Amino acid sequence: MVEAFAVASGKGGTGKTTSTLALGMALAVEYDVTVVDADTGMANLLFHTGLDDATVTLHDLLIEGTATDVTEATYERFGLSVVPCGTSLAGFEAADPARLRDVVAELATDTDVLLLDSPAALGSKSAVLPIVLADRVVIVVEPTIPALSDGLKVQEYARSYGTETAGVLLNRIREATEPVATQAGRHFGGPVLASVPDSDVVRAARRAGVPLLAHAPDSEPADRYREAAARLEVRDGDGEQVAARFKSAVVPDTP
Amino acid sequence: MTAPTDEASLSIPRGELLRSRVVATVGETLAEVLDRELTGYATLVPQETLLSAGDARGVLTFEAGVPVLAYNTATDRGGSVALASIAVPGPYRVELYAVPRSELEAAHAVTALRVPPDAPATELADDPALAARTRDVAPADRGPDRNGGDDGNAVAAFLADDDRIEAIREQAREEARARAAEWGLNEALSKPDGAAERGDTADLDDAADTAEPDGF
Numbered sequence: 023m024v025e026a027f028a029v030a031s032g033k034g035g036t037g038k039t040t041s042t043l044a045l046g047m048a049l050a051v052e053y054d055v056t057v058v059d060a061d062t063g064m065a066n067l068l069f070h071t072g073l074d075d076a077t078v079t080l081h082d083l084l085i086e087g088t089a090t091d092v093t094e095a096t097y098e099r100f101g102l103s104v105v106p107c108g109t110s111l112a113g114f115e116a117a118d119p120a121r122l123r124d125v126v127a128e129l130a131t132d133t134d135v136l137l138l139d140s141p142a143a144l145g146s147k148s149a150v151l152p153i154v155l156a157d158r159v160v161i162v163v164e165p166t167i168p169a170l171s172d173g174l175k176v177q178e179y180a181r182s183y184g185t186e187t188a189g190v191l192l193n194r195i196r197e198a199t200e201p202v203a204t205q206a207g208r209h210f211g212g213p214v215l216a217s218v219p220d221s222d223v224v225r226a227a228r229r230a231g232v233p234l235l236a237h238a239p240d241s242e243p244a245d246r247y248r249e250a251a252a253r254l255e256v257r258d259g260d261g262e263q264v265a266a267r268f269k270s271a272v273v274p275d276t277p
Numbered sequence: 278m279t280a281p282t283d284e285a286s287l288s289i290p291r292g293e294l295l296r297s298r299v300v301a302t303v304g305e306t307l308a309e310v311l312d313r314e315l316t317g318y319a320t321l322v323p324q325e326t327l328l329s330a331g332d333a334r335g336v337l338t339f340e341a342g343v344p345v346l347a348y349n350t351a352t353d354r355g356g357s358v359a360l361a362s363i364a365v366p367g368p369y370r371v372e373l374y375a376v377p378r379s380e381l382e383a384a385h386a387v388t389a390l391r392v393p394p395d396a397p398a399t400e401l402a403d404d405p406a407l408a409a410r411t412r413d414v415a416p417a418d419r420g421p422d423r424n425g426g427d428d429g430n431a432v433a434a435f436l437a438d439d440d441r442i443e444a445i446r447e448q449a450r451e452e453a454r455a456r457a458a459e460w461g462l463n464e465a466l467s468k469p470d471g472a473a474e475r476g477d478t479a480d481l482d483d484a485a486d487t488a489e490p491d492g493f
Binding site: 033035144146147150154165166167168169170171174175177178179181182183184201202205206208209 | 361364366399400403405430431432433435436437442445446449450452453454456457460461462465466467
């Protein structure tokens, strides 16, 4: 089985990468999970997973001529298969976003859950590609008007490409805002997966280069992420079929 | 433009006009006000064409650089509801006025119009650092429990405004389809409705090859 989720936000700084890894680790208890840094322009999954020195990354797979094998850019960390992306501007400029489709297709043949850490923007083809390719989208928002507006925008973009909302994660909650969670649930296509409190523990995990669920597994934010993962009902999909679908996805060659 | 002094519900003197300009983000204005420890007010007119923001005209007052009241002179609503109604992506036309502190005392006594000191930086400017800086310099009696007579939650007010939410969604849908055409992703769109209107259909020829149920 395989289901591909894009973890998206529409704006930066909402804790998308932290959330991707936390959901991934929580889901990994039950599933074989692969996490891909699809934010090719502002990659930071590698910093969250202690892979700063990774020699082969998604960038190498996305650049024609330098591609090796997907397995060479896949690292087993924290019970997850992690495909980090490089951060060099040169790599970004040379990367062909359309090749992401082929990489995702290949990864889909050998995993249960694919999490695509998506760009915090909607302004380019490479930025929307993850939500075009994914089965469903998890929207990460802070409880602020700009973040919720952008989250709603991501949802509509995703729907335009037939990608429904799996749920919304309210992150960095600074005070109890139950009315906000209830109201947000009305406007997003999936359930509110969890309200994750703003916490120094999350920042400490990021500084340590370790995912939250490994750094502070007993913390409240970690509990909330496990709760979110439990609400995310992963659907059955045939890996080969999903891979075939990705391969046939209509993506132009270059911008 | 109508001066906010014309509004019965918010009576403040016109004051001295310091600046009038269009800004990309209200953050510039809020940061300037905070740095100058300005006492006075700003009028904010969103330039964005989003349906429900079309008639929004905001007033934010400040005491020693810290936001105190929010008011929408188009709807005659104050406090967090007003703040929510003017929280749209920039740009804004901003006019900044200085007013002697003593002349704002009466207006600032109306707690129902107050907003948390950091709320404009968070909800209008989307600037967490500026919000933190504002919290740091806000007087102790402007803490989270002493900010206003309403529920103090602009986010809840925003989410309760179904017309506003629908306008955002509709605009996003249109934008998504226009950009799909621009990026050559028309064929990946889930349904052709609306896409054909823009005349960018040159690359729809291969659409029959795609797997319909999932939009590919």
